[in-house]
Amino acid sequence: MIQDSKSRVDLDILKNKINDISAFFKNTLSSTDNRPLVGWFCTYTPEELIVAGGFIPVRIFGRKKIIKSESYFPINFCPYIKSSWESLLSDADNFKAVIFTNSCDGMRRFFDTTNKYLKDTPSYLLDVPHLRGAGSIDFFANNIGNMKRFIENLNGKKISRREIENAVSLINRKRKLLKKYSQIFTKLPELISISSYFKVMELSMISAPEIFTDDLERYLKFIMEAGAENITKLQPNYKNTPAIMIIGNFITEEKLWGMLSAMNLKLASDDLCISSRYFEKQIELGDDSDFLDLIAERYLNKPQCMRMADLGLKLKEIENNIIKNNIEGVIFISLKFCDTVLYSFPLLKQKLNQLGIPALYLEIEYNNFSEGQLKTRVQAFLEML
Structure with a gap:
């Protein structure tokens, strides 16, 4: 019993360290570029x-x-x-x-x-x-x-072409590391909070890419080493927790991520334009390739936004994600007055019903929402699952 208590304390210390984003990304945050x-x-x-x-x-x-x-x-x-x-x-x-x-x-x-x-x-x-x-x-x-x-x-x-090749290589490296971070996050939900995950994603979009990528690489190395040492202590805590997927548009609400973190929600996948739609798919440049065509191909073939015309293709992407990650419930979050996303939800709900996946729809203001009301609805949804 004493040993279990000590392990729990050690794990809490480790988790606090991993979620201290400002410490791991101090070069990014203090950049003088x-x-x-x-x-x-x-x-x-x-x-x-x-x-x-x-x-x-x-x-x-x-x-x-x-x-x-x-x-x-x-x-x-x-x-x-x-x-x-x-x-x-x-x-x-x-x-x-x-x-x-x-x-x-x-x-x-x-x-x-x-x-x-x-x-x-x-x-x-x-x-x-x-x-x-x-x-x-x-x-x-x-x-x-x-x-x-x-x-x-x-x-x-x-x-010059060389400048484009160097830039493609740099952004490819950033995307690759972000995808790796996303995979680690879904495997070790007790070590990395939802708030920290999205904080890193946001930093990736507002920082000098060279400095951020170096910081992210060091951060991932630390997490992987810590996770390997503590993997046996982590799994039981999320063993019976339903795997959730979040779908939405430009959701960057810190209070929302903090609320979900405090509820120990297991975020197993997402379809958001501040996460998977941003880092999925690389650009491959060949010696004789037309770089404009390859850049265009990458951006049009990444996980698509709801604004694209072929909604059936988007629904198929979501279905594949649900099956791949054993999703048990979907939370659909939209900013108010986003017609592009709101028009898509009825068809998405129909598809989820066919798959037997329960869904919760939330509509929020940007940087302003009723935390108590949303918390009650999410808690009720998780209890239902």
């Missing part, structure tokens, strides 16, 4: 070209308090866009440029607003097709070429 920043919003944005152009790609997460931006958009408008516009109104001078995609009608209106009111901040709208076929890849490759020229104009110099 002076390269100019280029902001981006959507995972269909090729980071490789931003890096090759000599910039740091930074995903804009927005501000928690929305004050000024309310006067620019309707009340029933995407809260993430409002939050991001609030950020740009205050911090536009921090960015050399901002790159948008036509991911939804709201984002297109966001681009128009930025063009009108922030004329000193260059902005570019990348047109992403809604299909994945050969014609779509050619179309997207041409648009990526236009984006490349936009970045070249920012820097006043051409981007």
Whole structure:
């Protein structure tokens, strides 16, 4: 009994150490890299070209308090866009440029607003097709070429093939390590909290990729060594816990992840644009390959967003994930007023019913939700499972 108590204490100390993200990523958090920043919003944005152009790609997460931006958009408008516009109104001078995609009608209106009111901040709208076929890849490759020229104009110099190859290699390495981290997280849920997992994912999108990737590699090495030593102590705690999959859009709510961590929810898989849709699939460049085609192919064939036209393909992706990870319940989380995602849920619910998988639907504001209400609903859902 005394030995078991000591093991539990040792495990708690180890868990606290692993979840001290600021300690493992201190180089990332204290970086003095002076390269100019280029902001981006959507995972269909090729980071490789931003890096090759000599910039740091930074995903804009927005501000928690929305004050000024309310006067620019309707009340029933995407809260993430409002939050991001609030950020740009205050911090536009921090960015050399901002790159948008036509991911939804709201984002297109966001681009128009930025063009009108922030004329000193260059902005570019990348047109992403809604299909994945050969014609779509050619179309997207041409648009990526236009984006490349936009970045070249920012820097006043051409981007060489060698610079693109180096950038592809770097971002591939980051994606590979993030995928490895995701796999470790699902295998060792007691060591890595949900909050820490998504904190690392967010850092990967706002940090200098070279520094972040080095920090992540050291972090993974420590976790793997610690996990190997303590694996026999970990499994019983989650043996009878149902495996949950979270599906949604741009969910970055720290309080939500903290709430789920405190409930010891076993997150076995996810389909979110701040996680798997971001790091899945590599770019393979050959000696004679057309790098624009290969970049376009990677981005169109990664786990797709609900904005893509072939929803049947998306449902198949989710079904494969459910079977592969033995998912027992799905939590579907959407930001308010996200029509693209809301239109998809009825068909997804129908598919889950066919698979015999219970689902819980949650709709939240961006950076603002009722924790008590959501906690009650999630607890009831888990008890039902």
